[in-house]
Amino acid sequence: MRTALAVVLVAVTGCGATVASVPEAVSPVTVVNCGREVTFDRVPSRVVTNDTGITEMMFALGLRDHMAGYVVDEGNAVDLETSPWKADFEQSARLADKISAEVVQGANADLVFAGWNYGFSESTGFTPDALRGLGIGTYQLTEACRNGVGKQRGIMPALEALYTDLRNLGKIFRVENRAEELVSGYQRQVEEAGRLTAGKPRPKVFLYDSGQDQPFTSGKNAAPSDIIGRAGGDNIFGDLNDSWTTVSWETVVERSPDVVLIVDYADAQASTAARKQAFLEGFAPLANSPAVKGKRFFSLPYAALVEGPRNPAAVEAFARYLAGLG
Incomplete structure (x- = not known):
């Protein structure tokens, strides 16, 4: 499906903001999420995120304008106060303390970014399958992907999960260059940190x-x-x-x-x-x-x-x- 949406990316760096144009999406994009291929035929424009780390991934990629809002538990006040993206939180809508079908429907969401035990739960009935039945797409946090043993979670090291999600989101929102910049920078930071305790x-x-x-x-x-x-x-x-x-x-x-x-x-x-x-x-x-x-x-x-x-x-x-x- 052709989308007529023009997207602007604001990438926040330590030296200030830079702005880059993102091409209009003209073809579907498919990514592998939790072992399954998921196809996006347009750039999501009303994303609801659950939890601080998930929300900050969107902010780090400069995608605040694609969000309908976020859900963060009231116990995570320290997160919001210490966030490098505090201004983005302040300029975005905080929808609720707990995510639910009613919250995302009320926000007219076209995509929910959450994870198992990071919002998704059979006990509450808030699951990717349930949202699919409501016509709402989902993207699952890779750290929380189930690994096939009961409800155990995790299919790769967590930093690799972070890089995977950033790259997938880069494709979905057509900001691949920004995603690669983040991943490369994070990899260097982790490598340099490791030298502090080497030996x-x-x-x-x-x-x-x-x-x-x-x-x-x-x-x-x-x-x-x-x-x-x-x-x-x-x-x-x-x-x-x-x-x-x-x-x-x-x-x-x-x-x-x-x-x-x-x-x-x-x-x-x-x-x-x-x-x-x-x-x-x-x-x-x-x-x-x-x-x-x-x-x-x-x-x-x-x-x-x-x-x-x-x-x-x-x-x-x-x-x-x-x-x-x-």
Whole structure:
């Protein structure tokens, strides 16, 4: 289908904004998303995004004008305050705290960009199949693609998932050059960060998201595992073939982490990273772990630790922290 839509890309760089024209789309584009070919016969113009990392991918590509709005949970206030794309968030419509069919229909969406457990869920009935039945297209976050084992998620390392999504979105929105510029820059940043800890001992790192009865953490397929590994550490749950998942405190204690990386967002039991650290420091079973004894805690915003354009900077920040441990 021919589209008469003219698109303008605003690419934000550290030196200011640059503007580039994007050609009118004249032919369908097909990308592979979560193992399936998906064809777009026009450039989406009313996209609804769910979650901060997903939304920031659109902003990084200069696609704010293609969005009907975004959905971000109220617990992610730190993300919005610390975002390199804070101005884009402020100039875009925040549609709701929780995504639903009613929200995206109310926004007259032609595409929903979300992921399994990043908005899509059988328990709520908000799924790609359900949206297809409403005539609304979907693009799924690659970090959260299901891998064929039950509801386990993850089909590639998280940074590779980021590059895959940026390139796919570049094709869908006809901004391939901008996508390649971002990917090349991120790859250089990650490579340079890795040099900070090259040849140094690799500390065992426990990613603590939330949970006091049982901790919620990162298996090998969620972004923190790749970030930790590229920064010079080893995720203590890097043997779990899953994305974000719940484990037992007994296993955390047994694996004796040297460092704890805390996800800074408000959950049901702790509203700040400092409160999460205080809980861990006061949690008796962990008292003899090297991380607690050495007070080795580091925190990053939620948006830096889910797939998104803050991931490369997260690698650099954590690598600098680990390099400073001696």
